[in-house]
Amino acid sequence: MQVLVSAPGKAILHGEHAVVHGKVALAVSLNLRTYLQLKATTSGKVCINLPNIDTFCCWDLSELRQLLPHFCGKREEVKRLDAELVKKLREFVGVADANLDTCNMAILSFLYIYISLFGSGELPSLTVSVWSELPTGAGLGSSAAYSVCLAAALLCASGAIPAPLKEWDHTARWCQEDLELINSRAFQGEMIIHGNPSGVDNAVGTWGGMLRFLAGKIIPLSRVPLLRILLTNTKVPRSTKVLVARVKDKINKFPSIMAPVLDSVDAISCTCEKVLSEMTSEPITGEHYNILEELIDINQHHLNVIGVGHPALDTLCRVTLAKGLHSKLTGAGGGGCGITLLRPETDSSVVQTTVQDLRDCGFDCWETSIGGPGVQQHSPLSVKEEVLEILNRY
Numbered sequence: 147m148q149v150l151v152s153a154p155g156k157a158i159l160h161g162e163h164a165v166v167h168g169k170v171a172l173a174v175s176l177n178l179r180t181y182l183q184l185k186a187t188t189s190g191k192v193c194i195n196l197p198n199i200d201t202f203c204c205w206d207l208s209e210l211r212q213l214l215p216h217f218c219g220k221r222e223e224v225k226r227l228d229a230e231l232v233k234k235l236r237e238f239v240g241v242a243d244a245n246l247d248t249c250n251m252a253i254l255s256f257l258y259i260y261i262s263l264f265g266s267g268e269l270p271s272l273t274v275s276v277w278s279e280l281p282t283g284a285g286l287g288s289s290a291a292y293s294v295c296l297a298a299a300l301l302c303a304s305g306a307i308p309a310p311l312k313e314w315d316h317t318a319r320w321c322q323e324d325l326e327l328i329n330s331r332a333f334q335g336e337m338i339i340h341g342n343p344s345g346v347d348n349a350v351g352t353w354g355g356m357l358r359f360l361a362g363k364i365i366p367l368s369r370v371p372l373l374r375i376l377l378t379n380t381k382v383p384r385s386t387k388v389l390v391a392r393v394k395d396k397i398n399k400f401p402s403i404m405a406p407v408l409d410s411v412d413a414i415s416c417t418c419e420k421v422l423s424e425m426t427s428e429p430i431t432g433e434h435y436n437i438l439e440e441l442i443d444i445n446q447h448h449l450n451v452i453g454v455g456h457p458a459l460d461t462l463c464r465v466t467l468a469k470g471l472h473s474k475l476t477g478a479g480g481g482g483c484g485i486t487l488l489r490p491e492t493d494s495s496v497v498q499t500t501v502q503d504l505r506d507c508g509f510d511c512w513e514t515s516i517g518g519p520g521v522q523q524h525s526p527l528s529v530k531e532e533v534l535e536i537l538n539r540y
């Protein structure tokens with residue numbers, strides 16, 4: 147048995163953080179993906195290779211079996227984590243509660259999904275290798291793309307969902323019901339990595355395209371205009387878990403001050419959705435873009451108010467505004483990535499000089515296409531050679 151899957155990263159147009167507190171978010175998939183290869187083996191071991199974060203682990207099945215008595219086997223309960231299993235896994239991996247180490251979070255989420263899927267039967271011996279085109283911990287949903295790939299591949303290996311790829315296909319997707327299963331298992335992985343995720347990132351990783359997300363409800367936006375977006379990675383490291391917790395503390399400390407800010411972010415997402423929809427039903431005008439730009443500016447100020455800005459993100463906004471372009475952070479903020487809206491008439495020379503100015507600040511910067519497919523199963527032929535080469539190294 148061998149499964150090769152991929153899931154996209156995402157950019158949040160509006161609603162990051164507010165979405166954790168029950169407000170609307172608009173998010174879109176990116177053309178940058180995470181790839182995962184799962185191979186059934188006879189080694190009596192479970193191995194995971196995560197070259198992006200320089201993490202390579204192997205456990206004997208006999209070691210992993212020790213965890214089973216602590217797994218209650220409540221397979222239907224996927225909205226919450228099995229606290230007993232998390233505790234046991236933390237002890238097993240040797241991580242304290244507050245530990246935010248990149249490798250440990252990735253390992254914990256893998257082991258959690260593995261044990262909760264296979265724990266009530268025979269544990270299979272397998273090797274999982276993951277490679278991502280996404281920067282990790284930069285706001286583009288690498289944690290969700292990773293969790294979605296884990297969920298899809300492990301659900302397939304457990305037989306809970308079929309492998310959709312037919313002999314003659316290069317790529318295939320699952321039916322709606324299976325995608326829902328993948329999404330809910332991926333949400334568990336996100337719970338381990340984010341602490342208190344909204345679920346928007348794993349929803350985009352699962353379904354792809356552009357979607358509106360509100361309190362767990364996912365509405366795909368099928369009629370959206372083609373948007374040109376510049377992505378900038380300030381390369382300032384940050385952790386979504388820390389930032390989400392920081393925002394929660396601020397809301398608890400100043401509830402009457404923060405509530406209107408979150409309501410305003412909600413209104414921004416709704417206004418943006420309305421404008422995007424108008425842009426598909428009437429001729430696109432400069433005024434549409436003016437509104438989109440103003441919404442970006444207002445939201446960026448709000449994100450600073452809720453405490454998730456960073457001087458590097460201020461630099462991004464300043465450098466792009468000098469070229470008449472508008473930017474905001476995307477994802478958890480505190481560093482990481484920002485998006486810049488390009489107008490259809492923005493000349494390629496302006497884009498090029500902006501990209502150069504941002505690179506001169508030490509940032510990575512590239513124009514990206516949005517709206518790619520959600521989680522997919524692949525034949526090896528449909529995966530870039532360099533990605534396959536990395537996955538097959540282990």
Ligand SMILES: Nc1ncnc2c1ncn2[C@@H]1O[C@H](COP(=O)(O)OP(=O)(O)O)[C@@H](O)[C@H]1O
Nearest residue numbers: 248251252278282283284285286287288289386
């Ligand atoms: N390709 C990957 N391989 C292993 N772990 C990954 C990978 N991508 C993401 N992760 C996990 O996700 C964490 C980053 O998640 P997070 O802080 O939410 O940032 P983001 O989702 O914005 O990239 C990493 O610390 C790691 O545990």
Ligand SMILES: C[C@@](O)(CCOP(=O)(O)O)CC(=O)O
Nearest residue numbers: 162163285287343344477478
């Ligand atoms: C801040 C938040 O809204 C998005 C986080 O995205 P990322 O992990 O920074 O890519 C958190 C969430 O929705 O779970």
Ligand SMILES: [Mg+2]
Nearest residue numbers: 287289290386
């Ligand atoms: Mg994340």
